Amino acid sequence: MRSFFYVMSALAVIGLAYWAYHENYRTQAAISHAERLEGQIATARQRLRVLNAEWAYLNRPARLRELADINFDRLGLMPLEAQQFGRIDDVEYPPETDLRIDFSGSVEISNQPKLEAAE
Amino acid sequence: MIRTPLRPLARILPARAKGENPDAIERENIRLRHEAMRDKARRRAEGRLLVLGATFFVAFGVIGLRMGVLAQTEPAEPRTSAAGAGILAQRADIVDRSGRILATNFDTHSLYAQPQQMIEPEKTARALVQIFPDLKEERLLKDFSGKRKFLWVKKKISPEQMQAVHDIGEPGLLFGPREMRLYPNGTLAAHVLGGAGFGREGVHAAEVIGVAGIEKYYDERLRDPAQNHEPLTLSLDLPVQAAIERVLAGGMSIMNAKGAAAILMDVQTGEVISIASLPDFDPNDRPRPLVQGKAADSPLFNRAVQGVYELGSTFKIFTTAQAMELGLVSPSTIIDATPPFRVGGHSIGEFNRKNYGKISVSDVIIHSSNRGTGRIALQIGPERQQDFLKSLGFFKPVDFEMIEASGGQPLIPKRWTDLSTVTISYGHGLSSSPLHLAAGYAAIANGGRYVKPTLLKQDGPQAGVRVMSAAVAAESRKMLRAVVVSGTASMGEVPGYAVGGKTGTADKPKENGGGYYDDKVIATFASMFPADDPKYVLIVTLDEPVETSGVKPRRTAGWTAVPVASEIVARVAPLLGLRPEIEQTPLAAITLTSMADGD
Numbered sequence: 100m101r102s103f104f105y106v107m108s109a110l111a112v113i114g115l116a117y118w119a120y121h122e123n124y125r126t127q128a129a130i131s132h133a134e135r136l137e138g139q140i141a142t143a144r145q146r147l148r149v150l151n152a153e154w155a156y157l158n159r160p161a162r163l164r165e166l167a168d169i170n171f172d173r174l175g176l177m178p179l180e181a182q183q184f185g186r187i188d189d190v191e192y193p194p195e196t197d198l199r200i201d202f203s204g205s206v207e208i209s210n211q212p213k214l215e216a217a218e
Numbered sequence: 219m220i221r222t223p224l225r226p227l228a229r230i231l232p233a234r235a236k237g238e239n240p241d242a243i244e245r246e247n248i249r250l251r252h253e254a255m256r257d258k259a260r261r262r263a264e265g266r267l268l269v270l271g272a273t274f275f276v277a278f279g280v281i282g283l284r285m286g287v288l289a290q291t292e293p294a295e296p297r298t299s300a301a302g303a304g305i306l307a308q309r310a311d312i313v314d315r316s317g318r319i320l321a322t323n324f325d326t327h328s329l330y331a332q333p334q335q336m337i338e339p340e341k342t343a344r345a346l347v348q349i350f351p352d353l354k355e356e357r358l359l360k361d362f363s364g365k366r367k368f369l370w371v372k373k374k375i376s377p378e379q380m381q382a383v384h385d386i387g388e389p390g391l392l393f394g395p396r397e398m399r400l401y402p403n404g405t406l407a408a409h410v411l412g413g414a415g416f417g418r419e420g421v422h423a424a425e426v427i428g429v430a431g432i433e434k435y436y437d438e439r440l441r442d443p444a445q446n447h448e449p450l451t452l453s454l455d456l457p458v459q460a461a462i463e464r465v466l467a468g469g470m471s472i473m474n475a476k477g478a479a480a481i482l483m484d485v486q487t488g489e490v491i492s493i494a495s496l497p498d499f500d501p502n503d504r505p506r507p508l509v510q511g512k513a514a515d516s517p518l519f520n521r522a523v524q525g526v527y528e529l530g531s532t533f534k535i536f537t538t539a540q541a542m543e544l545g546l547v548s549p550s551t552i553i554d555a556t557p558p559f560r561v562g563g564h565s566i567g568e569f570n571r572k573n574y575g576k577i578s579v580s581d582v583i584i585h586s587s588n589r590g591t592g593r594i595a596l597q598i599g600p601e602r603q604q605d606f607l608k609s610l611g612f613f614k615p616v617d618f619e620m621i622e623a624s625g626g627q628p629l630i631p632k633r634w635t636d637l638s639t640v641t642i643s644y645g646h647g648l649s650s651s652p653l654h655l656a657a658g659y660a661a662i663a664n665g666g667r668y669v670k671p672t673l674l675k676q677d678g679p680q681a682g683v684r685v686m687s688a689a690v691a692a693e694s695r696k697m698l699r700a701v702v703v704s705g706t707a708s709m710g711e712v713p714g715y716a717v718g719g720k721t722g723t724a725d726k727p728k729e730n731g732g733g734y735y736d737d738k739v740i741a742t743f744a745s746m747f748p749a750d751d752p753k754y755v756l757i758v759t760l761d762e763p764v765e766t767s768g769v770k771p772r773r774t775a776g777w778t779a780v781p782v783a784s785e786i787v788a789r790v791a792p793l794l795g796l797r798p799e800i801e802q803t804p805l806a807a808i809t810l811t812s813m814a815d816g817d
Contacts (some may be wrong), residue, residue: 151319
């Protein structure tokens with residue numbers, strides 16, 4: 100009876116040790132995975148910040164005004180004036196055309212490193 | 219355990235036989251037994267002490283070892299944290315009320331040199347000058363070949379410049395990462411944003427600190443790691459600000475003015491939608507303050523906040539509003555504005571020596587009569603006038619979210635005489651900033667509550683202290699509307715929007731004292747729109763304007779500030795989403811013309 104008890108406790112120790120090491124390795128793996136993801140998030144945020152700054156820079160009012168002036172023949176953009184307001188029931192229904200813009204073949208303009216495909 | 223008996227018969231009986239005392243045997247046995255017990259107790263105590271000592275030794279040994287290990291190892295960040303990726307930028311963004319970026323951070327690099335690692339200093343200096351033309355070759359060569367071990371070459375370089383420096387291939391040139399503040403809109407809202415510079419600098423990082431404007435006022439908040447992922451949302455509106463700066467710059471050049479300022483403020487919330495001061499500067503490359511000359515001539519000077527001027531007749535409405543509040547007059551009360559009107563030995567005159575005769579209080583405002591306002595002010599008296607102007611905030615700098623605002627301390631007469639009362643009633647003798655005036659007019663526009671101007675986006679209307687009754691504010695607004703319809707600001711009519719306002723033309727005081735210039739004025743137009751239920755107050759101030767289209771040069775606000783203000787209202791009111799009062803148009807007139815033309 101006593102020897103059986105010794106064998107059982109030895110087996111229990113081995114089993115618990117296996118479980119503890121296994122959990123430890125899993126935690127380590129999860130931490131390094133999280134670190135990798137955080138690194139990717141950081142890169143992505145940095146890229147986002149640069150793109151936001153670039154967007155703001157390209158949309159600065161001075162530039163838009165110049166572009167409106169340059170393209171006046173084609174677009175005829177004017178400052179908004181009170182005379183341009185109308186009542187909603189004065190406006191005709193627009194013709195049914197497809198107004199979606201084609202974005203295919205667009206060019207990546209950021210100089211930031213592209214982020215690796217997420218796992 | 220076998221106990222030894224204390225009186226063993228084997229020894230007692232022979233002892234008795236010999237006539238000895240058997241008690242001596244018993245005592246001897248008791249002594250022996252006690253000795254044995256004592257030895258045992260001592261051994262046990264010694265053993266316990268040993269165990270205790272060993273335990274303490276091991277425990278202190280473990281603590282000591284652990285401390286040694288902690289002291290020896292490199293510090294490491296905790297590897298697991300929930301917010302690890304949040305903190306990246308060291309300064310929060312600044313955005314306008316719709317979230318458009320006004321200031322953000324940009325990653326760049328600094329360039330520094332370690333001359334003792336350099337291989338070819340001459341070639342490096344030559345190549346650097348080609349990349350950065352503002353550097354001096356001799357100076358660089360002297361630094362590179364001297365005893366210095368470290369020097370900054372450039373604080374901020376662009377990626378292209380960095381690549382070019384890389385291509386030199388010099389191991390003594392090194393790059394440090396830098397975060398720089400970027401104002402993508404250039405000069406837009408330059409005075410509000412102020413600018414930022416580097417604080418303490420190291421090779422691997424540098425502090426970015428605000429040097430002026432809201433960047434400095436909210437420096438702590440913007441740098442706080444707990445809050446810097448959340449942008450600071452201002453009350454400014456980017457398109458409106460751009461339109462106002464554009465129109466103001468145009469107006470300033472047409473009117474030949476030296477400077478100009480404009481403030482657009484929401485009358486309920488106190489939000490400043492736009493605040494502009496010209497000439498301005500680029501906060502990305504903030505100019506140095508002037509070393510000589512007047513600070514007011516520097517583009518860094520914010521006329522809307524720091525500039526304290528006598529704002530002239532725009533003050534008249536405060537005088538009449540207070541008189542109505544006190545029940546001294548009503549809009550139709552007749553005031554005697556005939557000369558002579560002498561106060562404290564000074565004769566009070568009118569513009570162009572006019573004589574308006576006996577006119578109503580409304581007409582005093584519409585024609586901007588100095589004598590009429592002065593007579594009303596004398597009825598109010600100096601104390602009550604001071605209290606009222608104090609309640610409108612004209613006695614201390616506006617509590618505004620810009621570091622420069624504390625510089626806008628109004629200039630108040632030291633002794634408030636009857637003459638002061640009369641001159642201040644029409645805006646002379648008390649200097650304040652256009653921002654003060656905006657807050658004062660907002661109180662009239664919103665029905666009599668003082669709202670504090672603010673640069674931060676608000677959730678709702680400010681409660682505000684009541685400074686006049688709603689009825690008085692409404693009567694005052696009617697008078698201001700009449701000024702535009704039939705008075706001194708007749709050029710202020712904007713198609714579609716009813717504007718009410720008051721002009722003010724004040725002669726500039728000479729810098730070194732001794733009276734006023736004849737040919738230099740500050741022209742101001744303080745207005746509100748839409749006049750029937752004002753949503754916004756607009757203040758336009760031109761510094762030394764001259765309108766030269768006529769035979770004689772004209773300097774009054776009605777000819778200078780008013781046209782500029784009306785153009786601003788015409789441009790800005792649609793952007794603010796105000797519905798114009800449009801006439802009924804025939805149905806056919808409005809079609810989708812732009813689409814039809816574009817195809």
